[in-house]
Amino acid sequence: MTDNTALWPAPLASGAVDATVTVPGSKSVTNRGLVLAALASEPGWLRRPLRSRDTLLMAEGLRAMGVGIEETVSSSSASVPGAPGGTGEAWRVIPAGLHGPATVDVGNAGTVMRFLPPVATLADGPVHFDGDKRSHERPLHGVVDALRALGARIDDEGRGSLPMTVHGNGSLTGGRVEIDASSSSQFVSALLLSGARFNQGVEVRHVGGPLPSMPHIRMTVDMLRAAGAQVDTPESGGEPNVWRVTAGALLGRDLVVEPDLSNAQPFLAAALVTGGRVTIPDWPEHTTQPGDALREIFTEMGGRCELDERGLTFTGSGRIHGIDVDLSDVGELTPGIAAVAALADSESRLRGVAHLRLHETDRLAALTKEINGLGGDVTETEDGLVIRPRPLHGGVFHTYEDHRLATAGAVLGLVVEGVEVENVATTAKTLPDFPALWSAMLGGPGERA
Numbered sequence: 001m002t003d004n005t006a007l008w009p010a011p012l013a014s015g016a017v018d019a020t021v022t023v024p025g026s027k028s029v030t031n032r033g034l035v036l037a038a039l040a041s042e043p044g045w046l047r048r049p050l051r052s053r054d055t056l057l058m059a060e061g062l063r064a065m066g067v068g069i070e071e072t073v074s075s076s077s078a079s080v081p082g083a084p085g086g087t088g089e090a091w092r093v094i095p096a097g098l099h100g101p102a103t104v105d106v107g108n109a110g111t112v113m114r115f116l117p118p119v120a121t122l123a124d125g126p127v128h129f130d131g132d133k134r135s136h137e138r139p140l141h142g143v144v145d146a147l148r149a150l151g152a153r154i155d156d157e158g159r160g161s162l163p164m165t166v167h168g169n170g171s172l173t174g175g176r177v178e179i180d181a182s183s184s185s186q187f188v189s190a191l192l193l194s195g196a197r198f199n200q201g202v203e204v205r206h207v208g209g210p211l212p213s214m215p216h217i218r219m220t221v222d223m224l225r226a227a228g229a230q231v232d233t234p235e236s237g238g239e240p241n242v243w244r245v246t247a248g249a250l251l252g253r254d255l256v257v258e259p260d261l262s263n264a265q266p267f268l269a270a271a272l273v274t275g276g277r278v279t280i281p282d283w284p285e286h287t288t289q290p291g292d293a294l295r296e297i298f299t300e301m302g303g304r305c306e307l308d309e310r311g312l313t314f315t316g317s318g319r320i321h322g323i324d325v326d327l328s329d330v331g332e333l334t335p336g337i338a339a340v341a342a343l344a345d346s347e348s349r350l351r352g353v354a355h356l357r358l359h360e361t362d363r364l365a366a367l368t369k370e371i372n373g374l375g376g377d378v379t380e381t382e383d384g385l386v387i388r389p390r391p392l393h394g395g396v397f398h399t400y401e402d403h404r405l406a407t408a409g410a411v412l413g414l415v416v417e418g419v420e421v422e423n424v425a426t427t428a429k430t431l432p433d434f435p436a437l438w439s440a441m442l443g444g445p446g447e448r449a
């Protein structure tokens with residue numbers, strides 16, 4: 001049992017950081033890759049997958065429904081960036097007839113709690129879903145209501161949230177459905193990912209307020225197309241807010257997972273707040289990951305970027321500027337941007353992220369309370385934060401079992417003496433090696449203040 005109250009003395013940087021940090025694979029790509037491989041008509045590979053709590057829960061959930069997932073250290077003809085000699089960790093996914101009874105622990109993984117119920121409608125037998133206490137509070141109604149409208153039987157005792165049981169009978173009718181996905185883009189991604197396997201495919205029409213995290217929907221569409229699905233989107237000439245996946249078989253792929261660019265954020269932030277330099281190898285030239293927006297955002301906040309054969313090198317200028325920015329497309333970057341903004345030379349306004357109140361924790365409330373607890377001046381707005389930089393002091397930075405709160409606390413601790421991050425182990429949700437990577441960036445454990 002991990003101690004959720006353990007305090008981690010965040011290392012103080014002794015000067016400008018200068019490091020190369022190899023960041024593990026993308027959570028969002030790994031979990032989509034697993035679902036699509038499980039639904040394919042032939043075996044496939046995921047190379048350099050992320051091994052973290054969220055992705056292991058996804059793999060376990062699929063295994064519970066009968067999918068074979070073998071973890072290997074493989075040698076491959078496919079080039080695996082960053083892995084010498086084309087060798088690296090890989091997962092072999094062997095699709096099988098999906099079945100219940102099964103139990104899926106979603107932890108607090110949005111991707112698992114939203115992407116697997118549509119898969120479970122294709123299983124023969126009941127699949128029970130439950131997870132951490134927070135998973136009961138995170139919105140799921142978009143997926144549950146849509147699946148019912150498409151022909152599924154789901155027992156959630158009227159809650160529209162976890163725990164619940166999907167009574168799969170081996171297939172789902174599918175077809176057209178309207179949902180309000182303004183609280184999570186994952187509702188749309190979830191229905192599209194399984195849609196090719198529904199008898200009539202799926203047409204998802206979003207009705208409601210603005211959709212957050214559009215790059216993540218593009219990631220879903222790109223990965224479906226790469227697996228051979230036919231997908232019509234607003235960008236491909238379709239109606240706004242309508243996505244259509246035609247019924248058909250999915251191909252098994254050999255997929256190399258990109259580094260997680262959102263998990264690169266604290267390391268890039270380290271270069272920014274210490275006026276140093278950090279290189280992230282294998283930064284993709286083209287990607288749908290929202291973390292790619294950091295090139296622009298952190299440049300505006302006071303640095304410069306260079307993307308070349310070594311990867312992405314970000315160099316801080318020694319000055320940190322405030323920013324006024326709409327983060328609705330890239331909401332998961334908000335905690336890291338807020339931490340940097342608290343150290344800037346002018347006020348910042350982070351907008352378009354009301355839905356962060358429903359993430360791992362209420363991120364707007366948590367960031368306000370914790371930065372203010374160190375002497376900061378942050379106020380919540382209806383859809384974001386206003387951050388007025390103040391001289392900060394040490395103290396406990398509480399993290400509410402939110403990996404991105406923990407990494408935000410670590411960034412502040414680089415330049416504010418005496419910051420103690422509560423439960424740094426919570427970073428294992430998407431980045432289990434965080435404390436070791438962080439001290440390696442700083443030159444080893446000896447760098448700790």
Ligand SMILES: O=C(O)C1=C[C@@H](OP(=O)(O)O)[C@@H](O)[C@H](O)C1
Binds near residue numbers: 027028111184186
């Ligand atoms: O589809 C995905 O992989 C994700 C979509 C986003 O969710 P929301 O649209 O709920 O913000 C993002 O914040 C989350 O970290 C990952």
Ligand SMILES: C=C(OP(=O)(O)O)C(=O)O
Binds near residue numbers: 110111332360404430
């Ligand atoms: C919101 C996040 O995760 P989840 O996939 O659980 O929604 C996140 O990683 O910032």
